Amino acid sequence: MDKLQTLLNEYEKYKSMNLDLNMARGKPCQEQLDLSMPMMDVLNAGVDVRGEDGIDCRNYGVLGGIEECKRLLGDIIEVDPKNIIIFGNSSLNIMFDCISKSMTHGVLGSTPWMKLDKKVKWLCPVPGYDRHFAITEFFGIEMINIPMNSDGPDMDLVEELVKDEYVKGIWCVPKYSNPDGTTYSEAVVKRFASLKPKAKDFRIYWDNAYSVHHLYKVKQDFLLEILDECKKHGNPDLVYKFTSTSKISFPGSGVAALATSDTNIKDIKKFMSVATIGFDKVNQLRHVRFFKDLNGIKRQMEKHADILRPKFELVLDILDKELKDIAYWNKPNGGYFITLKVNNCAKEVIARCKECGVTLTEAGCAFPYHIDPDNSVIRIAPSYPSIKDLSLATKILCLCVKIENELKKKDR
Amino acid sequence: MDKLQTLLNEYEKYKSMNLDLNMARGKPCQEQLDLSMPMMDVLNAGVDVRGEDGIDCRNYGVLGGIEECKRLLGDIIEVDPKNIIIFGNSSLNIMFDCISKSMTHGVLGSTPWMKLDKKVKWLCPVPGYDRHFAITEFFGIEMINIPMNSDGPDMDLVEELVKDEYVKGIWCVPKYSNPDGTTYSEAVVKRFASLKPKAKDFRIYWDNAYSVHHLYKVKQDFLLEILDECKKHGNPDLVYKFTSTSKISFPGSGVAALATSDTNIKDIKKFMSVATIGFDKVNQLRHVRFFKDLNGIKRQMEKHADILRPKFELVLDILDKELKDIAYWNKPNGGYFITLKVNNCAKEVIARCKECGVTLTEAGCAFPYHIDPDNSVIRIAPSYPSIKDLSLATKILCLCVKIENELKKKDR
Numbered sequence: 001m002d003k004l005q006t007l008l009n010e011y012e013k014y015k016s017m018n019l020d021l022n023m024a025r026g027k028p029c030q031e032q033l034d035l036s037m038p039m040m041d042v043l044n045a046g047v048d049v050r051g052e053d054g055i056d057c058r059n060y061g062v063l064g065g066i067e068e069c070k071r072l073l074g075d076i077i078e079v080d081p082k083n084i085i086i087f088g089n090s091s092l093n094i095m096f097d098c099i100s101k102s103m104t105h106g107v108l109g110s111t112p113w114m115k116l117d118k119k120v121k122w123l124c125p126v127p128g129y130d131r132h133f134a135i136t137e138f139f140g141i142e143m144i145n146i147p148m149n150s151d152g153p154d155m156d157l158v159e160e161l162v163k164d165e166y167v168k169g170i171w172c173v174p175k176y177s178n179p180d181g182t183t184y185s186e187a188v189v190k191r192f193a194s195l196k197p198k199a200k201d202f203r204i205y206w207d208n209a210y211s212v213h214h215l216y217k218v219k220q221d222f223l224l225e226i227l228d229e230c231k232k233h234g235n236p237d238l239v240y241k242f243t244s245t246s247k248i249s250f251p252g253s254g255v256a257a258l259a260t261s262d263t264n265i266k267d268i269k270k271f272m273s274v275a276t277i278g279f280d281k282v283n284q285l286r287h288v289r290f291f292k293d294l295n296g297i298k299r300q301m302e303k304h305a306d307i308l309r310p311k312f313e314l315v316l317d318i319l320d321k322e323l324k325d326i327a328y329w330n331k332p333n334g335g336y337f338i339t340l341k342v343n344n345c346a347k348e349v350i351a352r353c354k355e356c357g358v359t360l361t362e363a364g365c366a367f368p369y370h371i372d373p374d375n376s377v378i379r380i381a382p383s384y385p386s387i388k389d390l391s392l393a394t395k396i397l398c399l400c401v402k403i404e405n406e407l408k409k410k411d412r
Numbered sequence: 413m414d415k416l417q418t419l420l421n422e423y424e425k426y427k428s429m430n431l432d433l434n435m436a437r438g439k440p441c442q443e444q445l446d447l448s449m450p451m452m453d454v455l456n457a458g459v460d461v462r463g464e465d466g467i468d469c470r471n472y473g474v475l476g477g478i479e480e481c482k483r484l485l486g487d488i489i490e491v492d493p494k495n496i497i498i499f500g501n502s503s504l505n506i507m508f509d510c511i512s513k514s515m516t517h518g519v520l521g522s523t524p525w526m527k528l529d530k531k532v533k534w535l536c537p538v539p540g541y542d543r544h545f546a547i548t549e550f551f552g553i554e555m556i557n558i559p560m561n562s563d564g565p566d567m568d569l570v571e572e573l574v575k576d577e578y579v580k581g582i583w584c585v586p587k588y589s590n591p592d593g594t595t596y597s598e599a600v601v602k603r604f605a606s607l608k609p610k611a612k613d614f615r616i617y618w619d620n621a622y623s624v625h626h627l628y629k630v631k632q633d634f635l636l637e638i639l640d641e642c643k644k645h646g647n648p649d650l651v652y653k654f655t656s657t658s659k660i661s662f663p664g665s666g667v668a669a670l671a672t673s674d675t676n677i678k679d680i681k682k683f684m685s686v687a688t689i690g691f692d693k694v695n696q697l698r699h700v701r702f703f704k705d706l707n708g709i710k711r712q713m714e715k716h717a718d719i720l721r722p723k724f725e726l727v728l729d730i731l732d733k734e735l736k737d738i739a740y741w742n743k744p745n746g747g748y749f750i751t752l753k754v755n756n757c758a759k760e761v762i763a764r765c766k767e768c769g770v771t772l773t774e775a776g777c778a779f780p781y782h783i784d785p786d787n788s789v790i791r792i793a794p795s796y797p798s799i800k801d802l803s804l805a806t807k808i809l810c811l812c813v814k815i816e817n818e819l820k821k822k823d824r
Contacts, residue, residue: 025472033470037457045449058445060437060663088500089692096687104515104526104551114516114526138686139516250470253694274550275508280501282665
């Protein structure tokens with residue numbers, strides 16, 4: 001029996017098990033969610049729900065969020081509380097709103113992007129986060145791929161492309177990036193901070209989603225704080241920086257924030273003050289009372305890491321064992337994903353996995369318009385499944401990679 | 413000493429008290445907020461936070477809200493759960509998003525309003541809610557005043573104006589309206605439901621903010637359910653209906669919803685699915701576990717009424733005693749406001765109150781562009797101040813009305 005037939009027989013065996021395994025989304029598992037359950041007890045019926053400045057957090061008002069929550073999130077992303085606005089539960093929603101507002105009202109008084117005579121363009125480091133690309137696609141913004149190097153996006157290309165005045169922004173996940181786990185180097189951050197885009201309303205959308213999401217206590221990536229660098233380079237208004245507690249407390253019930261310059265804060269608050277009276281301050285207070293400060297956050301993140309680390313290591317071990325010579329993958333020090341790069345068969349592997357009951361994010365998801373030019377990227381999200389399911393799912397994934405590789409050989 | 417001088421002497425007496433009283437915003441008072449404090453205990457660290465269909469409310473997902481919360485809010489506004497989407501904490505924010513999305517993407521595939529060759533127009537029953545008008549003003553939409561009659565907006569005028577294809581919407585607070593406490597009659601609701609606007613993307617923004625906000629157990633206004641009427645009149649997609657628990661549970665930490673036709677729900681979900689992964693389901697669950705059902709809501713609203721009723725009656729008594737022949741006001745059966753109509757001196761009265769330490773909503777606030785054509789409307793919000801403060805503030809307000817009236821006489 002030839003190698004392919006052996007692999008196919010094994011595949012049929014798995015298929016007959018009628019599995020239903022999912023490695024598609026970067027969702028925390030139940031054990032991780034349980035870490036924050038004590039937060040449910042910090043605000044009870046008898047507790048004082050006034051903030052530190054005496055404000056009743058239950059009532060209307062306080063557009064930008066309560067001070068102590070600005071301080072807590074500011075500490076997480078190394079920003080002064082005065083440069084932070086706390087929104088609702090989703091940083092993605094803030095990014096959507098910022099782009100939407102730029103379409104209808106421009107940025108700091110610039111021409112609304114919908115009133116320009118040509119389409120707005122956007123730089124998209126790839127592979128990247130599918131939900132980012134979905135936003136720019138929704139607004140009809142033309143997306144341009146920027147290759148990711150081991151130290152961040154290809155900055156030569158970025159510097160060249162921002163000379164076009166219709167290029168109005170770039171998506172960045174600068175730390176433990178989604179999906180390839182890369183952290184931008186100091187040099188790259190400095191080149192971003194000193195960027196001189198032709199468009200005055202160009203903004204870097206700096207999605208610092210994984211700022212404290214380390215897997216190890218020692219092997220931790222370091223990211224240079226960009227707002228400060230921008231100031232130093234005479235570019236104070238260049239960056240919108242985003243963060244949230246979605247993967248610190250509860251994914252659907254955390255708090256999200258935007259950090260940026262004084263001038264941008266004023267600009268954003270103008271539209272915020274029309275859109276809402278204020279976000280959920282009780283939940284802001286609940287987070288502060290639970291975590292207290294950055295140390296509380298760090299302790300929580302160590303507990304998350306203790307749950308996530310074995311899952312990442314399990315996947316990496318199986319990949320090491322099974323795919324050494326026929327695929328490439330990253331070994332991230334944090335974040336939520338492992339990127340597996342296969343040889344021009346990602347779509348086929350993902351479909352074959354699906355047929356066997358293993359769901360991965362759909363092919364092309366990490367690219368604008370869902371087009372993976374090399375048909376190579378498979379995003380693995382190890383957080384949600386149990387160790388047992390994860391082991392099985394990863395083995396099946398490896399098997400499918402091997403099968404598709406053999407099929408390719410035959411084609412030649 | 414003449415009458416005016418007597419009044420002015422009294423005014424000086426109040427002024428020397430250095431008061432700081434506020435009747436500006438429709439904010440619940442602390443006693444009302446305390447009614448919902450037991451809600452803080454329904455979800456504690458040991459509780460099961462899965463929804464009725466087994467979904468873990470702490471994690472990502474469930475874009476439109478959990479079923480039991482859709483049912484609860486659906487019961488409040490008499491709509492099938494399948495026609496409801498639960499959002500974050502603010503119905504105002506949903507309205508903003510709906511208009512923003514219409515500007516950039518149109519409605520059900522219509523031309524985005526920003527791409528039209530002429531400005532969009534909007535009908536604004538007056539007096540109305542200042543935050544509504546702020547949204548349409550923000551988007552550069554031309555606002556047209558529609559006089560309010562005792563049974564709702566002037567429908568002859570509405571029917572005439574919707575023949576203009578650039579008229580794309582109307583603001584309505586159909587029950588215990590802000591600020592005049594009017595509830596639209598059945599005839600008016602039916603005329604709305606059978607409206608035939610020239611613009612296919614015309615929508616009625618039906619802000620049902622005070623649907624269960626009665627002041628009395630017996631004297632309750634009845635509002636015909638409009639989505640059902642629209643269906644009957646072959647106009648299923650005409651209305652976006654909004655509600656929230658802001659004045660049922662906590663103003664900043666409630667849940668808000670949009671109710672509309674299947675077709676509109678699909679259209680709205682398209683943009684929602686790009687803007688967010690989902691709203692705060694833990695808070696949705698918290699509301700359901702606390703209120704349980706419509707009866708729970710009704711019991712809560714009776715407690716609110718017991719706190720609010722004496723405040724409304726106090727203000728009305730003082731007005732009766734002091735201003736009988738020189739001003740007009742409504743006697744609402746619910747909602748949050750009393751509208752006082754004075755004789756061409758609202759601005760002067762409000763300024764004079766302010767000088768004496770009594771803050772009212774700024775003059776013109778109930779009108780588009782802050783222009784009250786008769787300079788007559790003063791919005792009184794009795795909910796927030798204590799009985800004692802409210803009594804004092806109302807007396808000062810009446811005094812200021814009398815003074816301005818006397819000054820007017822002298823001018824003649």
